[in-house]
Each structure stands twice: as structure tokens, then as C-alpha cells.
Amino acid sequence: MTKPRRKPLISLCMIVKNEAESLAQCLKSVRGVADELVVVDTGSTDSTVQIARSFGATIVSFPWNGDFAAARNAGLKQAKGTWILILDADEELDAGSKEELLLCAEHTEYEAFFLRIHNHNGTSRASQTITVNPILRMFRNRPQYRFNGIIHEQIAGVIVEATPAAAMHLSTVVIHHYGYADGVVAKKDKISRNVELLKEQLRLNPGDAFHHFNMAVEYMRLGEYDPALHHIQRSLEEVEPDTSYVHLLYKYEIRCRAAKRELKSALEACERGITLFPDYPDLHHLKGVLLLQAGAFAEAKAALRRALDIGVSPPGYHTESGFGTYLTYTALGQLCQETGEDGEAIACCTRAAQLHPEPGPLIARLLRIFKYSGREQEITGWLKAHLPDAWAALHGSLPALLLRDGCYTAAAELLGEAEAASAEVTPGLDTAMLGSAENSAVLEATTGGAAATDKATAAERLASPAPAAAERGAEHGAERAAATPEHAPEPDIAVAPGNSLIELIHEVRTIPAEQLSQGDVLSLLNHPSICNQVAPAFAAAPALQLGRSWILLADRVLASAPAAPVYGPAVRRARMALPLPRFTD
Secondary structure, three states, rough: OOOOOOOEEEEEEEEEEOOOOOOHHHHHHHHOOOOOOOOEEOOOOHHHHHHHHHOOEEEEEOOOOOHHHHHHHHHHHHOOOOOEEEEOOEEEEEEHHHHHHHHHHOOOOOOOOEEEEEEEEOOOOOOOEEEEEEEEEEEEEEOOOOOOOOOOEHHHHHHHHHHOOOEEEEEEEEEEEEEOOHOOOOOOOHHHHHHHHHHHHHHHOOOOOHHHHHHHHHHHHHOOOOHHHHHHHHHHHOOOOOOHHHHHHHHHHHHHHHHOHHHHEEEEEEEEHHHHHOOHHHHHHHHHHHHHHOOOOOHHHHHHHHHHHOOOOOOOOEOOOOOOOOHHHHHHHHHHHOOHHHHHHHHHHHHHHOOOOOOHEEEEEHHHHHHHHHOOHHHHHHHHHHOOOHHHOOOOOOHHHHHHHOOOHHHHHHHHHHHHHHOOOOOOOHHHHHOOOHHHHHHHHOOOOOOOHHHHHHHHHOOOOOHEEEOHHHHHHHHHOEOOOEEOOOOOOOOOOOOHHHHHHHHHHHHHOOOOOOHHHHHHHOOOHHHHHHHHHHHHHHHHHHHHHHHHHHHHHHHHHOOOEEEEEEEHHHHHOOOOOOOOO
């Protein structure tokens, strides 16, 4: 007797058109989860259909008629599973969420599950998550559950209308979405398509709050804030108070008014939203940033602290990655910089870097704070103690970063540690412990080849006078007068591969600010260990070197200004405002 085939538990239903670049990645992600694949093709001319068939998908041909709901429903009619799972080709199920999704499917007392959509700014899972949105993506397979809406098609309202007592659950299942990454939107011309479809929907249903909401979103993406505000207001007038996106209407109103420089109105929108959604960290964060821009530092700090107290947004809210966590710490650190609270600024910037998935720019800012607060000598110890992962990842490139921001003392200390470590290596020691030949070359160029013979420490070199620098004072005057911004001066200090970078740093540091030239600074930036090994991208772009040298020269001049209550704060602010070095340089 033939055993009856098991009814598929989960049916993945998709609509696609020319998705050959991303479809395989999506379908691979649901292996072991989806028992059935139903792919509705609306007219692909690439290999999309062949790829889908290679995964065993049922193909439903559906000529495109401009109606997303109709295309979705064509797939639902073919599905045989207990559950319908909805994904787009530019999405993938997180591997760590498979077990939870299967567990959800066992709970048939629910009619639907909300999954957490992580929208990325790139086209891979490693790219940064920008927003996180809870969206209903898995529901029971029932004939009465069909999508409606020719764009931004919806199913939640249909389920509630058909089953008023329907139980729904907010899961923590993660779906990664790449369709709105940089370049992808422009490639597919999604915005213009969406606007035209929404105009048609609003012509048929002028009082539909959801269509007004979506139209506002599209106008915001176009940078057209007046029509966006019009549709936000119309949506607020029509929407039911418990609708899942109401909190976003207030957030988007804030963003629109801030973009229009309507600070007072933006803050009023903050207060209205916070009154209704006091546990939504995004609103407190935005309020804090607006108050910071207005110079209301005490109120701004209170708002940012409230966002941090809430932390990661509760599951029901659509949020932006970092609000309530690393972005809020970053904003609070900037506020503390403005108010001269350097210790708290360092603490906030450090915490932000600990939480941020891409902490490089924050570390550059952290180095800047240490420098202008007179604590440059603490940099390496602080990084080792509080950011050990970043320290391990950046250790080889950190001297170059320090030099590109004028942290000469810290750079010399770090290079001195490397030189001392090299000097302690005994003959016959396993060379694998020293790293690659490339790393050895970096050390050789850094120390001028004197690691094994020159026992002088960086501290001793920094404490001793630099005769060459003292002797050049008078002769530099005429040379500097001849140098012009249009022509890059030659380095005033001869740079040979054997010159110790530590000695060169000391020489530049001891030149009086009024005598320091752009060429002197370039002598550091052009040193072989910096250009050829640590930062090749920086070395390959002379314009970057010139620009950075002018910044360092300006910083040195500002730092030499006598302390005075009258202009001291202005000098500090000017040094803070100088562009930070980029990790990509």
C-alpha cells in the first residue's frame, strides 16, 4: 500500500521578474524550511525561471497587469501548505532563524506571524542594517485570505476582517532585505513606479490612510517634503489609532519638518508622537538631535538619555538600527564635545564604537577627542582596554591613522613599542611568530632597519632635541613664502627608506608652529611605511595627501594659540570641526 504524501507544512510564495542575480540566494536560504516553492513569474527575460526550476519550484506564469495583489494571489491559489511564507527575490531568511520559523509553524493556534525585516544599505548580509520593520510574512493558507492593493499589497487587514478573533504573534525571525540598497532602487526605478501605482489607488480610494502613508514615503525618498507632509496629514486624519504604522507617521513628519528647517514644528511633532508612543526610542533620539542643533544642551541630553534608557526598540515598532543604542551614544558624545565634557564624550564614543557594526569612523572621532583634550598619551592603553577587537583589527594601520590626525605622540609611542618588541626577538626564534614578510617590511620601514641595533626608546628620542629642526628656523621662512596652495611643496625633510619614522615624527613635532610648513607634514605622510604598506589607497591619491597636510597644518597652528577666555572656545570648536581622517584613505 502506497503511503500518502505528507501535505507540505510551509509553502514559500514569491512573485518575480528578471531576478536572476538574487533568486538563487533567496531560495537557498529556505532549504530545510519551505516544503513547497511557488514562484509567480510576471515576464522574465533572463534565467529567472530556469533558476527557480532548478530548485524544484512550481512556476506560475502571470502576465504583468500592474496589480501586485493579483500576482500574489495567483501563487496562493497553487499553494498546498498549511502556512504561506512570503519572500521577495531580494530577500533571504537568516540562517539563525530557521528553527524559530519551524517552531512558529507548529503553533496552529495563531493565524499569522510578523517577521522582522532588516533593510540593508548593501547587497549582502554583511552590509549594515539601516531599518528594522516588523511585517506580517507568514499566515495560514485559507481560501479567504487573499492580498488586496495593487501596490504595497496587504494581507493583515484581510485576515482580521475574515477572522476577527485571529491571533497573531510578533516573532524574532529575521529576513534580510537588499532591494533598497544603494543603486538597486535606481536600477529598478522603483520610486517612479510606486508613485504612479499609488496615484491610481488614491484615485479609486481617496480616503485610504495606508495609501496616503505610502505616498508620503515615496515623496520623502524623492526629497519632496511638502507633498509628503500633505499625505502624512491626510493619513493621520483617516487612520485608526491602533494601526501598526501610526508611530511612523509622527516620525516621518519630524523628518520632513527637520529637512525643511522647521525646527519648532519638528519638535512639536516629537512631543505629539512621544505622548502617544512614550517607549519608542526613535522619537526621543530625534528630539535630542533637534535640541542639540538648537543649542538646548540640557534638554537634548535628557532626551538622548531617555532613548538610551529604552534601548533597542520594542518589537512592534519600525525602527532604525542604532536608535536607542550606538547612534544615540554617538549623538550624546557629540553633545558632550560641545559642552566641554571630554570625559563623558570619550565614554559615549567608546560605547558607541563597542556597539556599532562598523566602528571605524567612531574610532577616528575618539582619537580626535583624546588629542584636543590633552590625553593623547592614553590612546593606546584605552583602545587595548575598552576596544580590544578594534585594537586587534586596527593595530597594523593605527600608526598611519594617528599620523593622519596629528596624534604624533601616540603614533611615536606605538611605533616605539613595535621597535622594542622587534629588538627583543632572539636569533633562531620561529619566524612565524613575527608574522608575514610583508609585516616585517612594514616594521623595517617604520624603524629605519635599526630595530636590532638601536636600543633607544621612543620616549628617549622625544625627550632629546632635534638639531636639524633647530637649525632650519631661519631658512624655512623664505621657502614657506614661496610655497603656494596651487603647487604641492616638496617635503622639507629628506625622506629615505632607511630614515626612522619615529625620529621624523620627533623632528616635525619640535618645529615651532609658525615655522612648520606643508612640506614638513608631507614628509610624514609620504614616509614609505605609511604610503607603501599601511595605507596604499591614501598613497595613491596625492590630492588626499595634500588635503590632509593642510588640515594638519591648520590644527597645529590652532593648537599653538595661547589659552585665552576670549577666543579659547572658538579655537577648540575649530579644531573639533576639522575633517576627520577616513579609514578608506
